Amino acid sequence: MDGSEVTPDGGSVVIVDCGDSAVVAKAVGMDAERAWQVVHALADALDAIRLDGVHGIVPTYDSLLVEFDCTDTDHATVRRVLRHEADRLGTGPVRPSSTRRFVVPVVYGGEFGPDLPVVAEQLGVSEREVVELHCGADLTVRCLGAPAGAPMMDGPAFPRPVPRLASPRTHVLPGSVAVAGRQAVICPMPSPGGWPLLGRTPLRVLEDLDADPLTAYRPGDTFRFVPIAPEQWDDHAGRPLAATHG
Amino acid sequence: MADTLTIHRAGMASVQDLGRFGRSRYGLPVNGALDQHSARVANVLCGNDEGAPLLEITALDFSCTPSTDVLVAVTGAPADLTVDGVVRPQWEPLSVRSGETIRISGIRHGIRVYLAVLGSVNAPSLQGSCAPDTILGFGRSLRDGDELGLQRHCPPVDHPEFRIPLFRLRAPAHHFPTLWTIDVTDGPDLTEFGDTADRLFRSEFTVSPQSNHIGLRMAGSSPGDVPRRVATGEVLSRGVPVGAVEVPAGDELLVLHRGRGVTAGYPVLAVVTATGLSALGQVGPGQSVRFRRRTVAEAVAAHRAQRGAVHALKNRVRTVFDVLRIPTSPARTVSPVPTPHHLPADRRTS
Known part of the structure; x- marks a missing residue:
């Protein structure tokens, strides 16, 4: 384990090896928002430096995974760069404030969100309350997940975490809006999934899998869900999500 | 033409x-x-x-x-x-x-x-x-x-x-042995497995048919061969490397390979080395592996030699x-x- 250095606000960044081809930087001793800012700022810095041999950077909530080819670089070099950047961050604001807000229409329940009843039951509230909580506040994207560009968001203000499905679905339709634990997500691609489904957006979440950048949204951006009736599906079908920010 | x-x-x-x-x-x-x-x-x-x-x-x-x-x-x-x-x-x-x-x-x-x-x-x-x-x-x-x-x-x-x-x-x-030796280094969450972590090195593990490029599932000859997480509490989703050895359900090892989703919420017991991952790419269902503990320095040296x-x-x-x-x-x-x-x-x- 690397000697962690205490930053002036009391938190610190701890860097540990994660096998022969990766290290993990973890923000500890600071509030969740700050920890998230720190690991994403470190990821941005590492991206900008384009360190030889580094080929994978995964910032999430309070942790940053850096994968590299240990023939082209080594743990000491990656650690040194991370330490240097962590020190530079200091205590100031570390994210650019220019975030975007996307407004996403969702058909809740029924065939669109088959798990809405069970989630309501688990939370001890009505289906309507689940929907109201889900679209009652802007949800912040914290990171992008599998299989491609899935926006992982802070979940709605549910009274408790939502359990995962006992047996995952083998096929979740693209645009499905799901929750689990204290997180929320839109599934951009058809894929297997173990998160309960509340609804589905008719928007096209990803325009082009070969696009660079892959997604219109970035960590820090927010999503606001708006309930629509099943009859309104066709009014939005196929519209790019990228066009709904404002 | x-x-x-x-x-x-x-x-x-x-x-x-x-x-x-x-x-x-x-x-x-x-x-x-x-x-x-x-x-x-x-x-x-x-x-x-x-x-x-x-x-x-x-x-x-x-x-x-x-x-x-x-x-x-x-x-x-x-x-x-x-x-x-x-x-x-x-x-x-x-x-x-x-x-x-x-x-x-x-x-x-x-x-x-x-x-x-x-x-x-x-x-x-x-x-x-x-x-x-x-x-x-x-x-x-x-x-x-x-x-x-x-x-x-x-x-x-x-x-x-x-x-x-x-x-x-x-x-x-x-080399293509009948019993594969797969090198691993300690994972970042090793301590969450307490005294059971060493079980990884005590027995052979057999690759199950439910294995693919995303991950290999492996069972010991009895459930007691599999390390167990002793810590409790939720792990926040975070990036996990290719090669991460996890114990998601408790009775089987899951070794993540190159198709793995980039984030997961299970503690990482060990990480298969770069040379070990190439070897693991050859291990088929029904074949057995034995894990061998290596330091990061040894693993890096082996990869560089290869x-x-x-x-x-x-x-x-x-x-x-x-x-x-x-x-x-x-x-x-x-x-x-x-x-x-x-x-x-x-x-x-x-």
């Missing part, structure tokens, strides 16, 4: 490269050849870039015929390799003439064979790589009758009558090819695919 490689018997084969690097921030797994070492060596033996598209042939018999003279190399698991019925060696470059049939059968001791062609084959690209991503539905398995575009041809480089190969390049081949051997081979290949005047102009890289047809059509219901 462009030259092609016609696939007669596809078995389970696909066009691969070393992976889709630099996209994990967008949630894209790296994927790519599961036995990276054998894939690199196959390409190097053909004078290709190590990351050029090549064929990954899994377990089942395979055959194909080029429409022009080519130079190929076959690496990976031991198999019966013939060109028009004549036995040929793996791990060396081979001249194959227009119309001759390359046959790979009886794959054994491991499950993956790599076939590279000088100048490489045409393959669609997504985010800079041709590596199939089964979850995204990108890249597909080859089918009988498929024709792959060939970038180059290569005049025969062997004895014109007896077809005696001219090459003795001594490529660094894998890559150094490939580098030395590259120099020998260059020398020999220069002498024989085999043209190895840089292989064209993968060609972009028109978009957005690989996005599935929007379906309202299932």
Whole structure:
């Protein structure tokens, strides 16, 4: 384990090896928002430096995974760069404030969100309350997940975490809006999934899998869900999500 | 008319490269050849870039015929390799003439064979790589009758009558033991497994049929052989490396391989080393592995030695090819695919 250095606000960044081809930087001793800012700022810095041999950077909530080819670089070099950047961050604001807000229409329940009843039951509230909580506040994207560009968001203000499905679905339709634990997500691609489904957006979440950048949204951006009736599906079908920010 | 490689018997084969690097921030797994070492060596033996598209042939018999003279190399698991019925060696470059049939059968001791062609084959690209991503539905398995575009041809480089190969390049081949030893280093969450962590090194683990390029599931001979998490509490989703050894359900190990989703919420007990991952890319269902604990420094040294051997081979290949005047102009890289047809059509219901 690397000697962690205490930053002036009391938190610190701890860097540990994660096998022969990766290290993990973890923000500890600071509030969740700050920890998230720190690991994403470190990821941005590492991206900008384009360190030889580094080929994978995964910032999430309070942790940053850096994968590299240990023939082209080594743990000491990656650690040194991370330490240097962590020190530079200091205590100031570390994210650019220019975030975007996307407004996403969702058909809740029924065939669109088959798990809405069970989630309501688990939370001890009505289906309507689940929907109201889900679209009652802007949800912040914290990171992008599998299989491609899935926006992982802070979940709605549910009274408790939502359990995962006992047996995952083998096929979740693209645009499905799901929750689990204290997180929320839109599934951009058809894929297997173990998160309960509340609804589905008719928007096209990803325009082009070969696009660079892959997604219109970035960590820090927010999503606001708006309930629509099943009859309104066709009014939005196929519209790019990228066009709904404002 | 462009030259092609016609696939007669596809078995389970696909066009691969070393992976889709630099996209994990967008949630894209790296994927790519599961036995990276054998894939690199196959390409190097053909004078290709190590990351050029090549064929990954899994377990089942395979055959194909080029429409022009080519130079190929076959690496990976031991198999019966013939060109028009004549036995040929793996791990060396081979001249194959227009119309001759390359046959790979009886794959054994491991499950993956790599076939590279000088100048490489045409393959669609997504985010800079041709590596199939089964979850995204990108890249597909080859089918009988498929024709792959060939970038180059290569005049025969062997004895014109007896077809005696001219090459003795001594490529660094894998060992294919009956019981695999897979090197790991301690994982970042080792302490969460308390005294049970050592169980990883006490018994053999057998790879279950529910294993693939995303992860290998392994069971001990009894549930008590499997390490158990003793800590409690939720783990926030975070990035997990390829090679992470987890115990998600409690009775089985899950070893993540190159198709793994980039984030997970299970504690990481150990991490398979880079050389260990290439070896694991050869271990099939029903085969057994024993894990061996290594320090990070030992693991890095082993990986560098393996890559150094490939580098030395590259120099020998260059020398020999220069002498024989085999043209190895840089292989064209993968060609972009028109978009957005690989996005599935929007379906309202299932």
